[in-house]
Amino acid sequence: MIRTIVIYDGIEYTISKEGPDAVRERIRTALASDGLMWLEVNRGDGRPTPALLLVSRSSTIALVADRDASDDGDPVRYRLEEDEHLLGTVDDVGSGHVEGMTGIEPA
Secondary structure: OOOOEEOOEEEEEEEOOOOHHHHHHHHHHHHHOOEEEEEEEOOOOOOEEEEEEEEEEOOOEEEEEOOOOOOOOEEEOOOOOOOOOOEEEEEEEEOOOEEEEOOOOOO
């Protein structure tokens, strides 16, 4: 399944059946000719709601490839092995000390 996540004004939307490269090219082409475009997206999980985003040359958007499912439909899970840690473990939430981290002092 191909799906692109669009982040627009800090809110996450999706476009189904189109990868980020195709979306970017579609935006680039539209902006080159008209300077504005309405981008059709979906908002929400489960039963998404269609939405239109007004995109101009000054719009700030992010296009992200959705990696929740591979092209053959099998779920892909990103998880750490039992002995791997991103930041270590927090031994005392109030102290700001994170076990396994060196050179970082609480602010």
